[in-house]
Amino acid sequence: MRKVTAEHEVACSPETFWKLFFGKEFNDELYLKVLQCSSFEILEQSDTARRLLVSPKVNMPKTVMKLMGDSFSYEEHGTFDADQGIWRYEVLPNALKGKLKNTGTVRCEPLGEGRCKRVDEMIVEAKVFGLGSLIESSTEKEVLVAWDRAAVFMNDWVKKNG
Numbered sequence: 001m002r003k004v005t006a007e008h009e010v011a012c013s014p015e016t017f018w019k020l021f022f023g024k025e026f027n028d029e030l031y032l033k034v035l036q037c038s039s040f041e042i043l044e045q046s047d048t049a050r051r052l053l054v055s056p057k058v059n060m061p062k063t064v065m066k067l068m069g070d071s072f073s074y075e076e077h078g079t080f081d082a083d084q085g086i087w088r089y090e091v092l093p094n095a096l097k098g099k100l101k102n103t104g105t106v107r108c109e110p111l112g113e114g115r116c117k118r119v120d121e122m123i124v125e126a127k128v129f130g131l132g133s134l135i136e137s138s139t140e141k142e143v144l145v146a147w148d149r150a151a152v153f154m155n156d157w158v159k160k161n162g
Contacts, residue, residue, distance in 0.1 A: 001125040002136045004104075004143050008118045008151030012158045014085060014108045017116050020154060021087070021106070022050065022080075034153045035146055043075070052076040056146075060138040063131060068095045085109070101125040102139070118154075120147050 010017055020026045024042060031040035031054060039055040055073040058065065071094075078089030084107075091102035104122030111117055122143055126135035 001123060002140050004120075004122045004124055004140045006120045006144060006147045008120075008147065009111065010108075010116050010118055010151060010158070011114065011155050012116060013114055014110050014116045016158065017108045017118065017154075018080075018082075018085075020157065021108075026154075026157060029157075030150060030153055034149050039073070047080070048082070049079050050076075051078075056142075059142060061134060064135055064138055067128065067131070067135075068093075096126075096128060099127045100135070101127075118151060 012020070022045065027042065028040065031037045036057040037054055038057065039053070041053045043051040043053050045051070053073060053075050055071070058068065058072055060068070074091050074093040076089050076091050078087055080087050087106040089104055089106075091104075093100050093102075102122055102124050104120065107119040107121075109117045109119060124136045124139045124143070126132040126139070128135055
């Protein structure tokens with residue numbers, strides 16, 4: 001099991017951050033163009049919950065890719081606590097059911113002057129004999145790259161769209 005953490009400063013208020021985080025146009029561009037997912041769909045969304053279906057571009061060792069298969073996808077189920085400013089989620093992959101567990105949070109902390117800090121935390125757990133550690137470390141690398149790209153994209157989006 002690994003705990004993956006990252007922090008990024010974003011040039012907007014927490015209110016704008018959450019508006020973008022839940023925005024369809026923003027997420028379509030983030031997942032399909034920036035993260036290069038082959039598909040992205042918002043299955044359900046309300047003010048306090050969201051369910052996504054994502055087929056990500058996966059860059060993992062060949063051994064792991066054989067286990068995951070050619071059509072890897074996942075559902076993300078999450079809930080939003082507006083009072084605490086925290087998103088809690090679970091990732092449910094279509095491969096290795098019951099052997100992979102990814103849960104996490106996204107927090108947005110105000111920094112003042114139209115800035116905030118995005119804090120991402122994820123627990124990555126792979127119970128696959130002989131390959132668990134490789135899957136966990138590969139997932140950690142992929143997640144950190146995705147979070148970095150998402151932060152850059154959000155800052156660019158805010159500059160372009162206000």
